[in-house]
Each structure stands twice: as C-alpha cells, then as structure tokens.
Amino acid sequence: MHCQIESYVNSWVIRSLDLRECGKRNYQLGGAGLVFKIDKRLADIFTKCINEMKLKLLIQKEFKGVQLHKYDTNELGYLSIGSIPIVWHITNVNKDDGKLVKTKHFQHQHINFVVTVYKATDFAKLSGNQY
Secondary structure (H helix, E strand, C coil): CHHHHHHHHHHHHHHCCCCCCCHHHHHHCCCCEEEEEECHHHHCCCCCCCCHHHHHHHHHHHCCCHHHCCCCCCCEEEEEECCEEEEEEEEEEECCCCCECCCCCCCHHHEEEEEEEEEHHHHHHHHHHHC
C-alpha cells in the first residue's frame, strides 16, 4: 500500500512540473511546494544553458505513470539528453529548514517536493555515498 500511495503522489509531482504556482498545482500537490533543480555538474556539460521547460516536458513525456509500478514509488526515472544518460529524483524537504523529511500522506502543506536532475554517473556516485 505504501508503494501505491507514494507512486500516486510522485506521479502528480511529475504531472505538475510544467505548472507555475497556481490553484491547480496546489490542489494536485496537496499544498506542497515544488522546486526543480538541475545539478551543476549536468549543466556544466553543455555549452548552452539547458532549457528548463523543455527538460520538464521531456521528463513528463518519458514518465510511464503508475500503472507499471506496483513495487516502485516513482521517485526516480531515467532518460537521455542526446547521448547523455540522466536521472531525475524526487525528494521531500521541510519548507522551513530545508532538511530531508519523510512525508505523512496528505499533510503536504509543510513540505516541498524537490525534483533534481543529475547526470546518471554523478547520481550513482552520490547515492552510493549515502548508504
């Protein structure tokens, strides 16, 4: 049940990526904030600045949704920009202090969903150091 709820919530995070703060986005996210970040190491690879809106739309297009994720919380996904493999990852942080938190379902008014996009190898190094 936990995976199903997280998968449902995170799918709404991905669907909301292209929305500015508005009533529709606030409703979809249960009052939580939404922050989109591009890891500096990924941004530094490109000679031109990454078009943030196009990247958000690419993530939405590549997202497979909840129907295939019975045991997956949908908190991360993979895609490519050209030949560069990238990973997007959703974390939850407290709005007040910015610390990582585990959310209690449907009490999102105290958190921000943070969607960060990394080069896949950098993400693997970072997540490997956390465990």
